[in-house]
Amino acid sequence: IEEKVRVRIKPMKKKKATVSLIKKEIRINGNLLKEISKEEILEILIHELLHLRHGVYHTKDFLKEARSLREAAKYLTTQGRVK
Numbered sequence: 001i002e003e004k005v006r007v008r009i010k011p012m013k014k015k016k017a018t019v020s021l022i023k024k025e026i027r028i029n030g031n032l033l034k035e036i037s038k039e040e041i042l043e044i045l046i047h048e049l050l051h052l053r054h055g056v057y058h059t060k061d062f063l064k065e066a067r068s069l070r071e072a073a074k075y076l077t078t079q080g081r082v083k
Contacts, residue, residue, distance in 0.1 A: 005052060007045070009033065019048040021056065039077045046073060 005024050012018075012029040019026050026048040033041070046069045054062040 005049065017044050017048050019051045021052060024052060026052075039073070042073050042077070043070060046070065 003024050005026060007026045007028065009030040010027050011031050012027070015029060016032060017026060017028045026045065028041070028044060047066065050062055050066055050069070054065070
């Protein structure tokens with residue numbers, strides 16, 4: 001993704017996060033931030049960034065890249081590289 005992506009923290013009733021493909025904006029549920037780990041926040045960001053790249057649907061390519069990036073994120077967090 002070559003454009004700037006805005007990340008906003010907003011309280012939401014049901015969703016963990018949403019993404020606007022038009023505004024290039026990720027909104028994360030502020031109510032969850034106290035309850036989830038850094039790894040889970042990273043996974044949410046990865047998931048929403050993939051929507052910006054692949055669109056709204058969980059296509060085969062979307063899921064393949066999500067698995068690959070999840071493994072990379074898991075490695076980085078176990079190595080203490082995500083703070």
